[in-house]
Amino acid sequence: MTNTADLPFFDEASGTVRFWVVIGERVLGASIGKLALHHRYRPNVQNDDALDTFRTYQADIEAAVRRRFAQGSLEP
Secondary structure: OOOHHHOOEEEOOOOEEEEEEEEOOEEEEEEEEHHHHHHHHOOOOOOOOHHHHHHHOHHHHHHHHHHHHHOOOOOO
């Protein structure tokens, strides 16, 4: 995934960071809400940037996606 279209981005309409995770030979689309990011990772910060928060905790978030996929969750 080297295409700039594959980079995480903040989608204003849905209020989520959209991103992709490679699992084996699959590339799964995933998203996480701005409010979820704020409450999980930066509850004491005001006006935090969702994309910045995502990038800071990206490894943890991607690991959660991999766990959920392994447990049978489907791509949204």
